[in-house]
Amino acid sequence: MPSDRDIEHYRRTYAHDYGFESTMVKYRHRLVLERMQASKPRTVLEVGCGAELLYQKYHKSLGSVSAWVIVEPSKVFAKVAGAAGLPNVTVINRAFEAVESEIHDAIGEGTIDFISEIFADCVIA
16 A cells, blocks of 8 residues: 555655646546546546546536545545535545445445546446
8 A cells, every 4th residue: 555655755746747747637537528428427436536626527517426436545636626515525535445445435325337547447337
């Protein structure tokens, strides 16, 4: 599991060199939103939200969901996600490997319809 120091180093590097990364985020978000529009998920698990929130874009163009769970290890990015004021969001500020019960608590007895991860996005049928 990554240490807090590793996560902070990643966050500083990400924020410092955001020029090209912002272009990558734009295209990643566009691809994911296209997939989400096609699948119309009710529950979403987002692993690593970064500085620009996918759910803000989803909510603006496609509406709300029953549950959107963000697992974000960076305290700074988790704080941004929590302060966004989006409906039905749970932000878990820990590493993904350590949050199974918290994810279950956030979605209740339902299932996750869509998983978005920083490098790969997939629809769970």
